[in-house]
Amino acid sequence: xxxxxxxxxxxxxxxxxxxxxxxxxxxxxxxxxxxxxxxxxxxxxxxxxxxxxxxxxxxxxxxxxxxxxxxxxxxxxxxxxxxxxxxxxxxxxxxxxxxxxxxxxxxxxxxxxxxxxxxxxxxxxxxxxxxxxxxxxxxxxxxxxx
Numbered sequence: 573x574x575x576x577x578x579x580x581x582x583x584x585x586x587x588x589x590x591x592x593x594x595x596x597x598x599x600x601x602x603x604x605x606x607x608x609x610x611x612x613x614x615x616x617x618x619x620x621x622x623x624x625x626x627x628x629x630x631x632x633x634x635x636x637x638x639x640x641x642x643x644x645x646x647x648x649x650x651x652x653x654x655x656x657x658x659x660x661x662x663x664x665x666x667x668x669x670x671x672x673x674x675x676x677x678x679x680x681x682x683x684x685x686x687x688x689x690x691x692x693x694x695x696x697x698x699x700x701x702x703x704x705x706x707x708x709x710x711x712x713x714x715x716x717x718x
Contacts, residue, residue: 574600591641591715598634602627625668632660636692639701642715646708652700656692663688 577596584592605627612620636656640648663685670681695701696716705716 574603587645588715591638594634594638594641598631598638601630601634621672625664625672628664629661632664633657636660639696639716642712643701643704643708646704646712648701648704652695652704656695656701659688659691659695663692 574596577592577599581589581592581596605623609620609623609627612623636659637653639656640650640653643652666681666688667685670678670685674681701716705713
């Protein structure tokens, strides 16, 4: 996927190129981490929890950036970007705490992480992002749905 995004970058309309570049970065970062995590598992026989979270701390905010870049064409404000990035960081940090730092309170940390996750889902499906995509229609709406 990364090769496709990077090699076909010039084929896209100029307004979509940054978005396509970010997609390539997301898939490249994920690929590198997942190959490394596979090797970690094969070597040590245990889940590479720390490395999963490193991957997510990089790729999830980039995915939020991706939504913003798609919707920027429709008039999205930077406040939408920052809101989604903050939600994603809350989701990831509280998830990590529940899994690694304070597993005796995993349910509480998981609840906090889940609330942040559902706030992101709300923004995308019902909230500001969904409204902007629907108002823009056409390619913007199609890209948002994908």
